[in-house]
Amino acid sequence: MENPTLTTQPQGGYVMADVQRQLDRVLSLMRAQQPVPAIGTVGLRRARFREGYTPESVTALFDNIAEWQRQLTIQQETRDLDAPEQQVPDRGRLTWSRQQQVWVREITFAATRFGSAYETDQVDDFLDNVLRAMGNGEPLPDIRSAQFHMSRAGRGGYDAAAVDHFLDQLERIRPLR
Template identity: 55%
Template sequence: MLVVTRTPWTPDHIARVEEPRLPRQSRGGYVIEDVQRQLDRIAGLMRTGRPVPPISTAAFRRARFSEGYAPAAVHALLAHVAGWQREMDEQAREQADEVEQAAEAAPAADERKLNWTRQQQVWVREMLFARRTGGRAYAVDEVDDFLDRVLLAMAKGEPLPDVQTALFYSPRFGRGGYDAIAVDHFLDQLTRLRPAL
């Protein structure tokens, strides 16, 4: 899994690039403008939290007849920048690994099955409701379907269906159904049912 993060350059990193303490030499050094242009580019990347790619000194011209930055000092500064970038890349990789490990571990925790006992399953399976007609009854097939979903969840070791969202309609005119008060009482008991540890 790829985690894209900003490179956390500190004000100290940026200051050391923007205000370099580079000694100068009278001849043979790197042209100051060339080095400064590259350092400005590096500082811009740092200020926006972007990574700094490896910097080559091959493009720096030598100042033959004028003052320039001492090459050894420029190389040392760029080596420091490269070292800082390596450290931050390593930290980012470690953080990405931690995130990936946490993501892999999370499903494992969710995969733990709940332990619904045989006694609990028998209680649901053998539940009998009194029959009645009229508005105080629930349609038999709807209640039975819900009980089937409860039993299936128990068999798979999953959480039970949400009782709060269970909706049962009255039976069709002229047909009997399950006593609504008895079913509601059963649902209240079901909400308090917990899996065995």
């Protein structure tokens, strides 16, 4: 995982620094024995005029990381089920997994100054509300009605497509109970 072999292509591949940043984040979470949130290629930029990693090799690596995390989660849940009940949870509260909360907390979006971009403060505030709800055992804020202002040209903001993709994924997650 520390030095994966990724193939390159002369133009059009993923920006190497973006991929490395994602891998550094994954590696730091693994070393800290923290859950690795789902990672995807939506927020990765393409290297238009220089060498970059082939999309196929990056996708394959990210899929391997996701499968590793899935297997680890299954092992941990099995251990938790075998452990004696230590505390009776509050029956009225929802239970969001630690992995779900880390996934929301650790999400990063590519910043862009051109094209469709959302105001970063508004997206960050919404994600803070999601994390607050998860931590309090409450339903998530209404994701379908979440609206963000587009950032002004040249000012920069979060890539709108990446944020929208994340919100689509967020809408599909469910509490453990």
